Amino acid sequence: MGHNGRRGAGRGDGTRSGWHRRAASGESAGLKPVAPLRILLGNRSMASLVVAFAGVTIAEWGYVTALAVDEYRHHGAIAVGLIGLRLFFAAIGSIATVSFVHRRPGGRLLTQIAVVRSLLVATSAGLVAAGVPLAPS
16 A cells, blocks of 8 residues: 555655656666667667658648648638547547557558658648638638
8 A cells, every 4th residue: 555545656646656757767677768769869760760750740730730720711710620620530540550550560660650641741732732622611
């Protein structure tokens, strides 16, 4: 039992006990908190992949933000809501594909995800450039 009379992790005040802090940081496995960063920086191709994936994420965020502002200006809040609806489909898709993800090597999968995201953003940008409305006027 913990000092608050209950079983379980933590102290009941939102903080973690020493063992849980060490386990979360990797110290109990003999890893320092910066070990994953050192491993990443020691693998040039993986570091390049992570930087590229971050670039795709930032570009997608910027595009979707600009699209939301433009659609709000032209079609109002409903259009922005439709843009946000993509997150619902992403959540459902992640539940449906979890077993697929666990069977794939990490680096290759990260590349495939980045390619698919880039194609979706390019398709969306093409539709916007062609004047296809996001929401009925």
